[in-house]
Amino acid sequence: MELAMSKTREQFPLSEKKPLKKTLPTIINCAVLFILLFGGCLAFVAFTDGRFNLSLALAISLLAAAVFAVICSLTYQYQLWYFKVYFYDLTDDFIIIRKRVFTPREISIPYERVQDVYVDQDLLDRIMGLYDVHLSSATISSGMEAHIDGVEKIAADGLRKFILDKVSEKIKKKNN
Numbered sequence: 001m002e003l004a005m006s007k008t009r010e011q012f013p014l015s016e017k018k019p020l021k022k023t024l025p026t027i028i029n030c031a032v033l034f035i036l037l038f039g040g041c042l043a044f045v046a047f048t049d050g051r052f053n054l055s056l057a058l059a060i061s062l063l064a065a066a067v068f069a070v071i072c073s074l075t076y077q078y079q080l081w082y083f084k085v086y087f088y089d090l091t092d093d094f095i096i097i098r099k100r101v102f103t104p105r106e107i108s109i110p111y112e113r114v115q116d117v118y119v120d121q122d123l124l125d126r127i128m129g130l131y132d133v134h135l136s137s138a139t140i141s142s143g144m145e146a147h148i149d150g151v152e153k154i155a156a157d158g159l160r161k162f163i164l165d166k167v168s169e170k171i172k173k174k175n176n
Contacts, residue, residue, distance in 0.1 A: 004098070006089035012159045014086060017128050018150030019079035024124055026075040034068045088148050090162055095135060097146060107145045111170040113137040117163045119156045131156035135163070 003009075041060040045053050078101065087098040095114070098106040116136035125131060132149040133156050148159060 002084070004085050004087035006087060008088055008090045008159075012148075012151060012155040012162075014083060014148075014150050015128075015130055015152050015155075017130060019076060019083045021124050021128050021130055021150065022079040022082070023072065023076045027072050030068050030071050034064055038064055083150075090159075090166065095146070095163065097148060099145075105145060109135060109137055109146055111163070111166045112174065114163065114167045117160050117167070119160055129153070133159045133163075 038061060041064070042057055045057045045060065081101050082099070085099070085101055085104070087096070089096045094108045094110055096106065096108050098104060114135055114137055116134075118134050118136075119131050120134065121131055129152060130150050131153060132147050133151065135146040137146065151159065
């Protein structure tokens with residue numbers, strides 16, 4: 001599958017770290033679940049008949065590790081696919097963002113409707129050096145959908161400046 005490229009995505013690219021960043025929460029959650037289930041299974045094996053069954057404990061451990069590996073691998077593959085279909089473009093009149101794999105959603109925001117552009121980071125973004133560029137408008141969906149996430153600092157600053165310059169340009173044209 002080809003990358004969903006645009007002139008904007010070429011100029012302000014998504015970071016290659018984005019799929020890993022999106023996979024890390026699943027890995028962490030699965031690891032915690034794995035440890036809890038593994039501990040529970042070992043306790044069950046150790047106390048069912050009063051003696052520890054090493055072969056059963058190893059079988060449970062291998063099964064749990066295999067499930068953990070499959071879940072992490074599938075999540076990473078999904079995030080790679082998501083990365084490839086993630087599309088955004090800054091045209092002369094609109095900001096277009098299209099994302100999601102199975103149920104694609106596209107949002108187009110006219111520059112005149114943009115009320116705020118801000119850049120932020122969550123904890124994993126900070127650790128990985130990634131940023132999200134958020135767009136606010138008067139619509140409800142803008143808060144949920146109108147952001148470009150997983151760009152590096154230079155791209156985030158460039159996107160923000162480009163959008164703010166376009167917004168200013170459109171406002172000046174409207175007022176003249």
